[in-house]
Amino acid sequence: MEDLASSGQFRHLSTIAGIAVDLRYATPNNFVGRDLYSPHDCAWLHRDAAAALEQSVAWLATMRPGWTALILDALRPQRVQQQLWDALAGTSLQMYLADPVRGSIHSFGMAIDITLLDAAGREVDMGTGFDDMSERSHPALEAAMLASGELTPTQIDNRQVLRDVMAHGRFQGIGSEWWHFDLGDRDLVRRTYRRVL
Numbered sequence: 001m002e003d004l005a006s007s008g009q010f011r012h013l014s015t016i017a018g019i020a021v022d023l024r025y026a027t028p029n030n031f032v033g034r035d036l037y038s039p040h041d042c043a044w045l046h047r048d049a050a051a052a053l054e055q056s057v058a059w060l061a062t063m064r065p066g067w068t069a070l071i072l073d074a075l076r077p078q079r080v081q082q083q084l085w086d087a088l089a090g091t092s093l094q095m096y097l098a099d100p101v102r103g104s105i106h107s108f109g110m111a112i113d114i115t116l117l118d119a120a121g122r123e124v125d126m127g128t129g130f131d132d133m134s135e136r137s138h139p140a141l142e143a144a145m146l147a148s149g150e151l152t153p154t155q156i157d158n159r160q161v162l163r164d165v166m167a168h169g170r171f172q173g174i175g176s177e178w179w180h181f182d183l184g185d186r187d188l189v190r191r192t193y194r195r196v197l
Contacts, residue, residue, distance in 0.1 A: 004044050004075075009194060010109055011050035013043040013071060018057045020070045020117060024130060025080060031131045032087050036080045044075040046109035046193060049183045053112065056169035064161065066119030072130050072179060073113035076106035078197045093133045096176060105182045108193040112171070113179045116162055126162070127155035130179050139163075140175035 004010045013021050024030045026037040045053065057069050082100045098104035105111035116124040127145075128137045135141050136150055139159065145151040159178045166173065171181035182189070 004196070007194075009047060010044045010075070011047050012041075013045065013050075013074060016050055016054055016057070018061060018068065019053070020068050022070060022072060023074070024072050024113075025076065031133070032084065036083055040077065042075050042077065042080075043071075044109055045112065046075075046183075049074075049110050049112065052169035052171060052183050054169070056165050056171065059168035060116075060165045063164075064116075067124075068117040068121075069165070070115050070117050070123065071112060072115060073106065075109045075196060076104060076111075078103065078107045078195055081107055096131075096133050103190055103195050105186055105189055107195045107197075108189050109196065110184055110189045110193060111180065111182045113177075114162070114166070114181065115179055116158070116165070124158045124161075125155055126159055126178055127151045128178070137178055138176050139173055139178050 005012070013019065021043055023037065023042060026035055026042060028034050030036070060067055060069060078100060081098065081104045085094065085097050085100050088094045088097060113130065115126060115130065118124055128134065136145055142151060142156050142159070146153065146156055162178070163173055166181045169183070171183050174180050174182070
């Protein structure tokens with residue numbers, strides 16, 4: 001963790017123009033209710049993911065002038081992934097986390113949790129907050145949620161804007177969290193990238 005700055009494999013989020021950063025696990029504003037990152041600085045991404053995020057941000061600036069990407073989580077060390085896993089032990093909510101044995105793609109600096117801020121600096125309405133562990137957070141269930149009235153057309157449109165933004169950096173979303181995006185095949189990442197412990 002301490003050698004990230006000198007490794008050359010990682011870039012600090014402060015080197016990426018046009019983003020805002022609010023790492024929720026570095027605050028009590030998360031589902032565990034406490035800061036899990038201090039004293040470590042976890043505002044890092046693998047250089048490949050950082051370059052891809054720059055492409056996404058450039059596209060956002062063109063398509064939605066005044067909007068900003070808000071980074072909610074980036075590099076998540078293995079030790080923190082284990083704490084999150086343990087916090088949900090014995091519950092069905094563990095499905096929202098990667099088993100630390102296999103490793104979260106966050107722990108390789110190749111995943112990002114992200115939302116959007118509008119031109120006034122407000123979080124865009126996505127229908128749920130970050131880390132909402134309910135079916136309303138699932139992109140795979142948006143059609144059903146729209147039909148039942150649990151999500152509005154505007155909320156789904158906003159999520160689609162986020163997906164379009166991230167696709168321009170070659171990021172891929174997942175079926176259970178509208179805010180989570182991976183860069184690259186997960187198995188390939190686990191085989192070829194360095195996991196930060």
